[in-house]
Amino acid sequence: MLYHLFEYLRQRGTDFSGIGLMQYISVRGILGNITAILIALIAGKKTIGFLQKKQIGEEIRNLGLEGQLAKKGTPTMGGVIIIISLLIPILLFCDLSNKNTLILLFTTIWLGLLGFLDDYIKVFKHNKEGLNGRVKIAGQVILGLVVGFALCFDESLAFREGNAVKSADETVQTVSAPAVSPDTFESNAIMTTIPFVKDNEFNYAWLSPFKGKAGDIFSKIIYILVIIFIITGCSNGANLTDGMDGLATGVTAIVGATLGILAYVSGHVGYADYFNIMFIEKSGDIAVFMMTLVGALLGFLWYNSYPAQIFMGDTGSLTLGGIVGVCAVLIRKELLLPILCGIFVVESLSVIIQRYYFKYTKKKYGEGRRIFKMAPLHHHFQKENIAAAIKKPEIAHPEAKIVMRFYIVSIMLAVLTIITLKIR
Numbered sequence: 001m002l003y004h005l006f007e008y009l010r011q012r013g014t015d016f017s018g019i020g021l022m023q024y025i026s027v028r029g030i031l032g033n034i035t036a037i038l039i040a041l042i043a044g045k046k047t048i049g050f051l052q053k054k055q056i057g058e059e060i061r062n063l064g065l066e067g068q069l070a071k072k073g074t075p076t077m078g079g080v081i082i083i084i085s086l087l088i089p090i091l092l093f094c095d096l097s098n099k100n101t102l103i104l105l106f107t108t109i110w111l112g113l114l115g116f117l118d119d120y121i122k123v124f125k126h127n128k129e130g131l132n133g134r135v136k137i138a139g140q141v142i143l144g145l146v147v148g149f150a151l152c153f154d155e156s157l158a159f160r161e162g163n164a165v166k167s168a169d170e171t172v173q174t175v176s177a178p179a180v181s182p183d184t185f186e187s188n189a190i191m192t193t194i195p196f197v198k199d200n201e202f203n204y205a206w207l208s209p210f211k212g213k214a215g216d217i218f219s220k221i222i223y224i225l226v227i228i229f230i231i232t233g234c235s236n237g238a239n240l241t242d243g244m245d246g247l248a249t250g251v252t253a254i255v256g257a258t259l260g261i262l263a264y265v266s267g268h269v270g271y272a273d274y275f276n277i278m279f280i281e282k283s284g285d286i287a288v289f290m291m292t293l294v295g296a297l298l299g300f301l302w303y304n305s306y307p308a309q310i311f312m313g314d315t316g317s318l319t320l321g322g323i324v325g326v327c328a329v330l331i332r333k334e335l336l337l338p339i340l341c342g343i344f345v346v347e348s349l350s351v352i353i354q355r356y357y358f359k360y361t362k363k364k365y366g367e368g369r370r371i372f373k374m375a376p377l378h379h380h381f382q383k384e385n386i387a388a389a390i391k392k393p394e395i396a397h398p399e400a401k402i403v404m405r406f407y408i409v410s411i412m413l414a415v416l417t418i419i420t421l422k423i424r
Contacts, residue, residue, distance in 0.1 A: 001026065002092045022093075025264060032089040032292030040085035040299020044078070048303060048310050051075035054147035056123055058276060065153040074308060077119045078300065079316025083112045086297035090289060098285045099156050100330050103147060104323060111235060111322040114139040122313075130314065140235050140322065144228030145351070147326055151227070152190065152220045156282070157330070190223040190334045193277060195273030195339065195420040201278065220384055230334050231325040237344030238321025240351055240376045247310035247403045251343050252320045252411045253297040258340055258414040259327045265421070266331045275421045278332050286330055293323060306400045340417040343410050350377035378402055 006022040028122035052075055086108060094101045107223035118131035151157055190204040204226070205219040229294045242248035265271040267283035300316075308356040312320075324341065328334045338345055372390055373383035380388075384396045 001096075003095055004097075010208045025267070025287055028093040029260070029288045029291035032093045033295035034287055035089040036085045036292045036295030037299040038239050039088055040081055040296050041302055043081050043084055044300060044310065047078065047081050048075055051077070051310070057115050064334045065314060071308070074311060076123060076303065076311040076313040077116070077171070077315050078310040079112065079115055079119075079312040079314070079319060080170075081303075081310070082296045082300050082312060082316050083108060083319060085299055086293055089295070091294045093292070094288050095282075095285050098282050099150065099154060100282055101285045102143065103150060103330065104286065104289050104326060106146065107322050108319055110143055111319040114146050115316065115318035118314040118318070136236075136318070137232065140232040141228050143322060143326075144231045145224065146233065147329060148227040150206075150222030151329065152223060165223075167242060177243060181400045190219055191278070192335055195336055195417075196423060200276075206355055222308065226334070230329060230337065231322055234328075234337065234341060234344060234347065235292065235318050235321035236327030237341065237348045238324065239314060239317040239379070241344055242312060242317040243376055244378055244399050244403050245306040246304050247406060248320065249297050249301045249304050250310065250403065250407050253301070254407065254410045254414050255340055256290045256293045256297065257325055257418055259324065259331070259333070260287045260294065261418060262333050262336075263287040263290060263327065263331050266333075277421060280331060283331050286327060290327060295321075306403065336420065339413055339420070342413045343406055347376045348381070350375045378406065 003022045006019060017020065031341070055073075056075060056077070087105070090101070090105065109151045111219070114131070114136060118136065121127050122130045122198050136382065147204045192204070194202045203219075205215060207222050208215040208218040210218050238248055238252060239318050241251060263283045263286035265275060266277060266280045269279060272279035297320075300312065304312065325334075325337070328337050328340075350372055357371050358368040371389040372380040373386040373388045374380050380390070381393060381397045381402045382399065384394060396419050
C-alpha cells in the first residue's frame, strides 16, 4: 500500500525527498525484511503468552529421543506468527498489481489455511492424525493447478532470454525496465533453467511426441504436472524437516534468501544478460517477497531456536515449503531445487526409503528392518544402539548440534546453487 501511495504521489508530480525510494527493489526488500522481523518479535511474544494461557500445546509421542518429553505442552501453531509477519509488510511494500506477488500471496493464504486446519484438528480435536492426508494432497494439487495455468496462459508472466537484452541499460532495475516488444517474449512460457549446462534453457515442449497444437497442449500438461509435483514435494519436504527446534525455520530462511537473490538477478536486465539467464521483467517483487519471508523467519527463530518456546506446526511448514516451490517455478529455477532444497529432499527420501524397506523386509523375512535408525533423517542422528543398516554415528548427537550442522549443509547447497549460474 505504501508502494502504491508513493507511486500515486510521484505520478501526480508530488516531489519531496525520498519519494523515489519505493522504485528500488533493494529498498523495499530491506524495509520488508526489517518490518517482518519486528512484527514477528512483537507478535511472537504475545502469541506465546496467549497460547500458554489457553494451554494450547504440543502433544508429544514418546519416541525415546533425548529431551523429547520436555517439549510436551510447548505452544504450537506458531506458523500464524510467520504468516502475519509476512503478509503485513508485503501489503505495505510490494506491488499488488504484480501477478507474481498475487500468486505468492494466494500460496501463503491457501496453504496457511490448509495447515491451520490440520493443526486445529490435532490440538483442539485431540486427533493426532490431523487432517486427512488425501485432503492435504488435494489442496496442494489445486495450488499447483492454479500456478500452472497462470504460467501457461497468462502472457504477463512471460520471459525473455538473457541474450535478448544486450542492448538494454544494465543499470536499470526491474521496476523501471524499458518497454519491450511482445515479440521478444517466449509465447509458451514453459522453459526453465538447467544447472551445469552451457545452453542452459530447457523447453518442456521437447518432451512432447506431438507437433503443432497437439504438441503445445501436451507440453503444457507435462509442465503443469511438474509444477504440481514440485509444490507438493517442497511443501511436504518442509513439513518432514520440521522435527527439531529451529531446523525447518533456519533451513527455509537460507533457501528463501537464495531464491531472493536468484529472483533479483532474473529481474535485472544487466545481471540477466551477464549470467545469460532468462530475464523475467517483473520478478523483482518476488525478491521483495522472499526478503520479507526471511525477515519473518528470523523473527520467528528468536522464539523457535533451541530450546523452542513455540513450534510452527503444519500452519508454518506446509506454507513455507509451498512458497519455496512456487517461487522457484515463477523464476524458472525449479530444476535447481534438488540442489538448493537438498535438506528437504533427503528428509523426504529417508522417510520413503525407510517405510518401503521396512515393509519389504517384513514381508520377506517376517520382521521389518531399518535402513536408518529413525526417519526422518534428522532423528537418525539422535539415536544409538538401534539395529539399522546405517549404524553411524554410533553415539547420539545433541539436538542443537544436529540443527547447526544441517544449517551448514544448507548454506553449502545454497552457495552451490548460486554458482551454477556460472559453472556450465
